[in-house]
Amino acid sequence: MAELTLPLDRQYIPADLPKRIRHYIDSSFVDSLDGDTFDVLEPVFNGVYARAAAGKSADVDRAVDSAKRAFSDGPWPRLLPRERSRVLHRIADIVESRDARLAELESFDSGLPISQALGQARRAAENFRFFADLIVAQTDDTSKVPGRQVNYVNRKPIGVAGLITPWNTPFMLESWKLAPALATGNTVVLKPAEFTPLSASLWAGIFEEAGLPPGVFNLVNGLGEEAGDALVKHPDVPLISFTGESRTGQLIFANAAPYLKGLSMELGGKSPAIVFDDADLDAAVDATIFGVFSLNGERCTAGSRILVQRGIYDEFVERYAAQAERIVVGYPHDPSTEVGALVHPEHFAKVMEYIEVGKTEGRLVVGGGQPERFAFGNFVAPTVFTDVAPDARIFQEEIFGPVVAITPFDSDAEAVTLANDTRYGLAAYVWTNDLKRAHNVAHAIEAGMVWLNSNNVRDLRTPFGGVKASGLGHEGGYRSIDFYTDQQAVHITLGAVHNPSFGKVPDARSEK
Secondary structure (H helix, E strand, O other), rough: OOOOOOOOOOOOOOOOOOOEOEEEOOEEEEEOOOOOEEEEEOOOOOEEEEEEEEHHHHHHHHHHHHHHHHHHHHHHHHHHHHHHHHHHHHHHHHHHHHHHHHHHHHHHHOOHHHHHHHHHHHHOOOOHHHHHHHHHOOOOOOOEOOOOOEEEEEEEOOOOEEOOOOOHHHHHHHHHHHHHHOOOEEEEEEOOOOOOOOOHHHHHHHHHHOOOOOOOEEOOOHHHHHHHHHHHHHOOEEEEEEEOOOOOOOHHHHHHHHHHEEEEEEOOOOOOEEEEEOOHHHHHHHHHOOOOOOOHHHHOOOOOEEEEEEHHHHHHHHHHHHHHHHOOEEEOOOOOOOOOOOOOOHHHHHHHHHHHHHHOEEEEOOOOOOOHHHHOOOEOOOEEEEEEOOOHHHHHHHOOOEEEEEEEEOOOOOHHHHHHOOOOOEEEEOOOOOOHHHHHHHHHHOOEEEEEEEOOOOOOOEEEEHHHHEEOOOOOOOOHHHHOOEEEEEEEEEOOOOOOOOOOOOHHHHHH
16 A cells, blocks of 8 residues: 655645544444455545445445344334434534534545535535424425315335435535435435545444434445445345436436335536626626536536627636636645645546547637646646537536536527537526526526526525436435335324225115
8 A cells, every 4th residue: 555655745634544444334343344445545646545445245235234223123213303303413513513624534535625625514514404403393294174084194214225425525415315314214324435435434423422323324335336236236225315427327227126216316417507698797707617616626516518698708708717717726725725636536537538528629718737836646727618519528528527618609599409408407507687588598498406696505495406317306305305204194084984885785674
């Protein structure tokens, strides 16, 4: 295993880094049964800083068995909502109290700028607090036919929830699934992304300190095609929540089908940002730059296709390029950094390949490679292509990095056509001061979420998810409660029973 011996003035290494990252099964940290491990890299110099247990089918079996016992025999599913809520609030308190440490480790492991990683840690706490409140405030449908019948919905936790999470903002996205799954009384097996297992390993200590009962939370590290595949195919895991690539989602859909599992999948995106000629140009430039370059461009809802009305196209491109060129690329631990290092050399190579393709498909106006001061590791300069044709690969395919394609349009109808001209349909952004146009265009766009004159501002009460190749189902607010519970309709008859009589003995008098 290579050791990180780089000078600390160039490479920040957090204190007390683990050399081994293990599974957490049945309230204990354990190695893989076969002893297998894989390297975990930091993204600045791609040095190996730890080895993680490589989970296989046997390890997933152990984790599922633990979660299943905790569900069938343990107290968690049988606690009152208020009792579970108290535990979730304690989890949120602990996360908030450790936000700086969580951000430090997340930034080191993923390459996210430290300031943005700090925001994600705080959002993780808020996710738990939100579902802690929602599970207590939740009401269900009751309907009645006066004097005849009352009907109500009884919700029940389903069992072992399989949670498969991605490597971009991993800790926050893990909380997005863990919080509603636990709030509703399920037990869980979490399979975090193999690129970024560090922050996931912290959940165990947080949950123990908060008082989560033994066996309710289990964690198996490993490759998607091994540990993830085993979790999807496990007969005792009735539902899978997955965030990741669309191609992986297709495999999960096929592998889960024989078991008729519940699926919630938030997949890839190639989201359009449409800027009309009456838009607030200052706000639109700011928001569309943040929308694709924040989180290193590694965000599913990135507005990576910017469609600009021709009357303001030249001015927009000039202003956008000038501002994009001023984006601060730097070490992830530097508070002034706006774009850090991409997560892993495999992903870096993919993004760089798309940049080379883009040079043949559009006009490169900013970036196009590694920054001069950071020509090492996984650093990529913010890259802007203009005059990109709708059939270009960089217009059609998800890059998931700090790369944007800008394309002109003339009419509202053309803007909608261009926006919908992709296999994806996750998010969209519309910039205009025309109220009618804003709503009509939003309704015509094939996307699960649309923001009007706004950046990606999340309201946890609203559904999150996409259409087409961007996903299956929605989570967020009551949609998460729906996914993680079985809804049982209970019918009560009041007074006399009202039903037809089959095969009834005839009245003897009627036969005379």
